Amino acid sequence: MRRLTIINFLIVLGCALAVGLSWQINHEAIEAVALKLFRAEGRSAFTLIQTARHWNAIQGKVYVPVSADTPPNPYLRTPDRDITDNLGRRLTQVNPAYMTRQISELLQDSDVQMRITSLDPINPLNRPDGWEAASLRQFEISGELERVERVQDRYRYISGLIVQRECMQCHEDQGYRVGDLRGGISFSVPAEQVDLLVSEMQQGSSRVHALVLMLLSLIGVSLFSLFYLVRGRLQASVMAQAELQQLVERDELTGVLSRRALMERLFTEMKRRSRYGQPLSLLMLDLDHFKRVNDRYGHQAGDLVLKELAQMLEQHLREVDIIGRYGGEEFTVLLPNTARLQAERLAQRLCQAAAEYRIRLHGGDLVQVTLSIGLASCDTDLLSAETLLARADEALYVAKQRGRNRVSVYGQD
Numbered sequence: 001m002r003r004l005t006i007i008n009f010l011i012v013l014g015c016a017l018a019v020g021l022s023w024q025i026n027h028e029a030i031e032a033v034a035l036k037l038f039r040a041e042g043r044s045a046f047t048l049i050q051t052a053r054h055w056n057a058i059q060g061k062v063y064v065p066v067s068a069d070t071p072p073n074p075y076l077r078t079p080d081r082d083i084t085d086n087l088g089r090r091l092t093q094v095n096p097a098y099m100t101r102q103i104s105e106l107l108q109d110s111d112v113q114m115r116i117t118s119l120d121p122i123n124p125l126n127r128p129d130g131w132e133a134a135s136l137r138q139f140e141i142s143g144e145l146e147r148v149e150r151v152q153d154r155y156r157y158i159s160g161l162i163v164q165r166e167c168m169q170c171h172e173d174q175g176y177r178v179g180d181l182r183g184g185i186s187f188s189v190p191a192e193q194v195d196l197l198v199s200e201m202q203q204g205s206s207r208v209h210a211l212v213l214m215l216l217s218l219i220g221v222s223l224f225s226l227f228y229l230v231r232g233r234l235q236a237s238v239m240a241q242a243e244l245q246q247l248v249e250r251d252e253l254t255g256v257l258s259r260r261a262l263m264e265r266l267f268t269e270m271k272r273r274s275r276y277g278q279p280l281s282l283l284m285l286d287l288d289h290f291k292r293v294n295d296r297y298g299h300q301a302g303d304l305v306l307k308e309l310a311q312m313l314e315q316h317l318r319e320v321d322i323i324g325r326y327g328g329e330e331f332t333v334l335l336p337n338t339a340r341l342q343a344e345r346l347a348q349r350l351c352q353a354a355a356e357y358r359i360r361l362h363g364g365d366l367v368q369v370t371l372s373i374g375l376a377s378c379d380t381d382l383l384s385a386e387t388l389l390a391r392a393d394e395a396l397y398v399a400k401q402r403g404r405n406r407v408s409v410y411g412q413d
């Protein structure tokens with residue numbers, strides 16, 4: 001349960017990290033979008049102003065009546081700067097730079113600020129501020145012609161002005177050539193409105209991310225818990241099945257195969273034998289005078305002797321050999337692919353090993369038991385399992401009759 005809690009915590013943590021990363025990327029993208037939007041606005045405004053300036057330049061000369069707001073431009077040094085029309089009114093020439101400056105002054109009371117500026121201004125009022133000067137210098141170095149940035153509480157945009165042929169009439173004296181960068185037009189708007197929009201979009205994104213995090217965590221935790229539960233049940237059932245199998249297959253006291261499992265294996269080996277024609281031998285082992293052990297040391301000591309002896313016998317067998325408890329103090333050993341002669345040698349070894357084996361009881365006494373073994377083989381003839389068992393039993397009976405602690409082979413003794 002503790003493991004499940006830790007893994008579920010890690011799932012939620014993983015979801016939180018992934019969603020948090022997405023939230024961060026999304027927030028930065030929204031801020032980038034705000035900048036892109038303002039860049040588009042700046043470009044539109046610049047295009048409008050440039051078009052008006054172009055119109056002015058291609059007219060050759062544009063004149064307007066002299067007024068308090070439009071006095072003659074002191075920085076325009078053309079001989080026909082001021083003229084009088086046929087009604088006697090004084091007119092003065094408004095070149096593109098003068099026109100741009102006048103428009104920017106008209107905008108002074110609005111949110112939008114516009115400035116025409118140059119690193120080498122004819123009109124000192126057009127001197128660039130720090131950001132504009134840095135941008136114009138960057139344009140000169142990089143060849144770029146546009147910059148947009150949030151500067152303190154305003155979004156700022158500047159685009160470079162390139163000298164066109166029609167500009168030369170005013171700017172030739174400054175040494176400019178067509179294609180030179182001679183300044184720029186900058187716009188700015190308060191960041192407040194854009195900030196509000198950005199913050200609304202970011203709040204929306206935060207809500208969506210919070211929802212996604214909740215859903216992801218819920219789905220992740222539910223799916224994993226379900227998987228954990230099902231896996232736990234499956235494991236428990238597999239273990240229970242294995243335990244059950246063990247109970248059915250193994251003799252509880254000695255740990256060797258139970259009689260039932262032994263008989264199943266005998267039938268299987270008989271079938272294998274009849275299909276592949278390999279020899280098969282069967283030993284029937286019985287402890288000699290085991291009653292005496294029980295009588296002398298008690299039933300529990302007898303149990304210990306049975307258990308230890310079974311394990312000792314198992315160790316003397318090959319991996320393919322099969323030992324099982326046939327009943328009481330009687331064991332059966334199946335020897336697949338083993339002919340009579342080989343089986344007899346093995347039976348002799350088992351008999352000798354048992355006789356040499358000493359079992360230490362809990363009280364410290366050493367017990368020695370001997371075995372009588374009956375052997376039956378089916379080397380050539382096809383027998384049934386029952387006949388093989390009966391023959392081994394018969395041979396065992398002979399071994400007992402002949403004085404115990406010996407091997408008797410069916411059909412030979």
Ligand SMILES: Nc1nc2c(ncn2[C@@H]2O[C@H](COP(=O)(O)OP(=O)(O)OP(=O)(O)O)[C@@H](O)[C@H]2O)c(=O)[nH]1
Binds near residue numbers: 290
């Ligand atoms: N402790 C213990 N004794 C068992 C168990 N199963 C059978 N026995 C005992 O094994 C003894 C078998 O006695 P008998 O059939 O007379 O055979 P024996 O004394 O071994 O003599 P022979 O087989 O003729 O050599 C009995 O005393 C049974 O109680 C068991 O699981 N545990």
